[in-house]
Amino acid sequence: DIVMTQSPDSLAVSLGERATFNCKSSQTVLYSSNNKNYLAWYQQKPGQPPKLLIYWASTRESGVPDRFSGSGSGTDFTLTINNLQAEDVAVYYCQQYYRFPPAFGGGTKVEIK
Amino acid sequence: EVQLVESGGSLVQPGGSLRLSCAGSGFTFSSLWMHWVRQAPGKGPVWVSRINSDGTSTSYADSVKGRFTISRDDAKNTLYLQMNSLRAEDTGVYYCARGTAGYSDSWYDYWGPGTLVTVSS
Numbered sequence: 001d002i003v004m005t006q007s008p009d010s011l012a013v014s015l016g017e018r019a020t021f022n023c024k025s026s027q028t029v030l031y032s033s034n035n036k037n038y039l040a041w042y043q044q045k046p047g048q049p050p051k052l053l054i055y056w057a058s059t060r061e062s063g064v065p066d067r068f069s070g071s072g073s074g075t076d077f078t079l080t081i082n083n084l085q086a087e088d089v090a091v092y093y094c095q096q097y098y099r100f101p102p103a104f105g106g107g108t109k110v111e112i113k
Numbered sequence: 114e115v116q117l118v119e120s121g122g123s124l125v126q127p128g129g130s131l132r133l134s135c136a137g138s139g140f141t142f143s144s145l146w147m148h149w150v151r152q153a154p155g156k157g158p159v160w161v162s163r164i165n166s167d168g169t170s171t172s173y174a175d176s177v178k179g180r181f182t183i184s185r186d187d188a189k190n191t192l193y194l195q196m197n198s199l200r201a202e203d204t205g206v207y208y209c210a211r212g213t214a215g216y217s218d219s220w221y222d223y224w225g226p227g228t229l230v231t232v233s234s
Contacts, residue, residue, distance in 0.1 A: 038218075042158075048226075049210075049227055050208075050221075051224075052221060052222050055219075055220040093158060095158075095220065097218040097220060098218075100172065100217075100218060101172075101218075102160045103160065104158045104159065104160070105157060106156075106157045
């Protein structure tokens with residue numbers, strides 16, 4: 001099974017600043033035939049289900065603000081939040097869907113400094 | 114508007130059974146893979162099970178294989194999860210989630226609000 005590891009566990013960022021955190025997969029999630037990375041990012045606020053932010057590692061879901069961006073390839077991925085807003089306080093999870101079974105990371109908690 | 118609403122969660126004793134339901138609306142329910150994902154308190158989500166659009170193909174996480182059964186009734190736009198021989202480690206919020214057309218595994222673009230299952234004596 002592919003294991004997803006996120007870092008750091010938590011970080012505190014000032015309003016208006018940039019938040020950057022990482023996701024590493026134990027095996028590649030890049031499918032060479034279509035050059036797509038089978039990696040998604042979600043945001044989860046307390047008491048709510050996860051909300052899809054990004055899929056194919058860098059494609060933003062409809063309606064997601066463009067301050068959220070995903071990058072990376074193969075086994076190493078990054079989610080960046082530019083101009084952090086108060087409403088971005090949440091836990092962020094990555095998920096691989098390249099190989100069965102699909103797997104989520106342990107999450108990164110973003111707080112306001 | 115796409116909606117998924119789970120129901121059926123409750124407190125159950127170890128070894129007991131429970132049936133969860135997920136009612137879908139606002140989309141063509143019968144055309145998509147559907148999934149169950151659970152989340153223990155303070156932990157990340159964990160995929161549990163999936164079923165294809167016509168109900169002929171199902172898959173399970175190793176931790177629930179042989180104990181849980183996923184099914185669907187497309188006439189009622191409803192997804193089910195029959196959970197037997199429940200264990201304490203099955204405790205958590207259970208979400209149904211919508212997959213993406215054409216992919217057995219994909220991202221999940223819509224999730225229900227979840228239903229809480231607590232396994233405890």
